[in-house]
Amino acid sequence: MIDALGTAEQKRRWFAGVVERGEIWAAWSGEPQSPKPGEDRRFGTTVAAADGGWVLHGTKAFATSATGARWAILLVDPAGPGGARHARGTADGLLLLACDLNDPTVTVDTSWWDPVGMRATASHAVLFDGTFFPYDRVIGEPGSYLAGQWQTAFVPHYAASFLGAAEAAYDYALAYLKHQGKSQDPYVQQRVGRMAVNIDTGRLWLRHVAGLWDEGRLEEARIAGSRARHLIEHLAEETVHHCIRACGARSLVRPSPVERILRDLTFYQRHDNDDHILATIGRAALGESFDPSFHKP
Numbered sequence: 001m002i003d004a005l006g007t008a009e010q011k012r013r014w015f016a017g018v019v020e021r022g023e024i025w026a027a028w029s030g031e032p033q034s035p036k037p038g039e040d041r042r043f044g045t046t047v048a049a050a051d052g053g054w055v056l057h058g059t060k061a062f063a064t065s066a067t068g069a070r071w072a073i074l075l076v077d078p079a080g081p082g083g084a085r086h087a088r089g090t091a092d093g094l095l096l097l098a099c100d101l102n103d104p105t106v107t108v109d110t111s112w113w114d115p116v117g118m119r120a121t122a123s124h125a126v127l128f129d130g131t132f133f134p135y136d137r138v139i140g141e142p143g144s145y146l147a148g149q150w151q152t153a154f155v156p157h158y159a160a161s162f163l164g165a166a167e168a169a170y171d172y173a174l175a176y177l178k179h180q181g182k183s184q185d186p187y188v189q190q191r192v193g194r195m196a197v198n199i200d201t202g203r204l205w206l207r208h209v210a211g212l213w214d215e216g217r218l219e220e221a222r223i224a225g226s227r228a229r230h231l232i233e234h235l236a237e238e239t240v241h242h243c244i245r246a247c248g249a250r251s252l253v254r255p256s257p258v259e260r261i262l263r264d265l266t267f268y269q270r271h272d273n274d275d276h277i278l279a280t281i282g283r284a285a286l287g288e289s290f291d292p293s294f295h296k297p
């Protein structure tokens with residue numbers, strides 16, 4: 001994002017930090033606006049113009065790599081809470097603010113992150129209590145991230161991650177079933193066949209999407225990325241379930257990796273809503289207007 005939208009001076013400053021001091025960057029948008037049952041806190045930020053820059057108040061959720069990262073690019077909307085993903089309107093004036101996470105006004109709440117899966121990572125809640133951003137910490141023009149459709153470049157990575165889970169389950173299933181001498185079982189053969197074809201399909205789709213980007217066919221690449229994201233979510237989920245059914249209950253007993261793969265995949269697939277992605281694909285096919293970035297209705 002810095003490379004695409006930042007100034008030459010910002011690139012010099014921040015890339016030097018990455019290369020010379022190993023500084024880690026993250027990007028945070030998530031500000032879900034509807035509280036879940038029993039949730040008394042509200043997420044959301046407000047950003048106001050101040051002398052020489054912007055001031056930020058409020059809380060973000062799903063702040064991946066908080067406590068590990070040194071910098072976060074905050075996607076915030078001067079029109080009101082919601083970031084980019086959960087903004088009620090179009091977020092036309094969306095700002096990208098480079099936040100030094102050592103700033104004393106930034107607090108990480110590590111109590112919120114207690115998920116079913118992805119426990120080896122962290123996506124905490126983070127509080128901003130009057131954090132000041134001078135203008136040289138603003139990346140790009142207001143709205144340029146959405147206008148340039150930069151989020152669409154990230155969409156295929158979800159599919160690649162899901163496929164990695166499927167491949168791991170497949171490898172485990174093959175070794176497990178061969179070890180148990182169950183390769184002659186016709187039901188096992190069917191399930192292994194389905195797993196193999198699912199993985200081939202996922203790989204072919206990713207290669208197709210990568211080819212479109214490489215050939216500069218950007219419009220096609222953007223929607224193909226969402227199509228791949230949608231399809232591979234289901235292929236991966238099905239593959240893990242074939243593994244479990246073919247191998248049996250002990251495949252879900254630790255130290256088998258399958259119980260973790262199942263939990264991690266279940267959770268990571270919720271990062272963007274598949275129903276909305278599929279509706280976006282349908283809207284595009286029908287010639288209706290659609291949001292290729294955050295799949296908003």
Ligand SMILES: Cc1cc2nc3c(=O)[nH]c(=O)nc-3n(C[C@H](O)[C@H](O)[C@H](O)COP(=O)(O)OP(=O)(O)OC[C@H]3O[C@@H](n4cnc5c(N)ncnc54)[C@H](O)[C@@H]3O)c2cc1C
Binds near residue numbers: 085
């Ligand atoms: C492991 C993980 C890591 C993440 N890391 C990051 C990160 O680094 N940076 C970041 O910015 N975010 C991150 N996220 C957040 C993620 O992108 C979503 O914001 C978050 O998952 C939304 O969760 P939600 O519970 O609000 O469910 P949602 O999927 O938003 O909503 C659930 C339901 O609400 C419905 N719905 C959604 N919008 C509307 C609407 N407008 N009106 C009516 N119904 C609606 C959907 O159809 C669905 O049925 C991460 C999420 C996960 C799971």
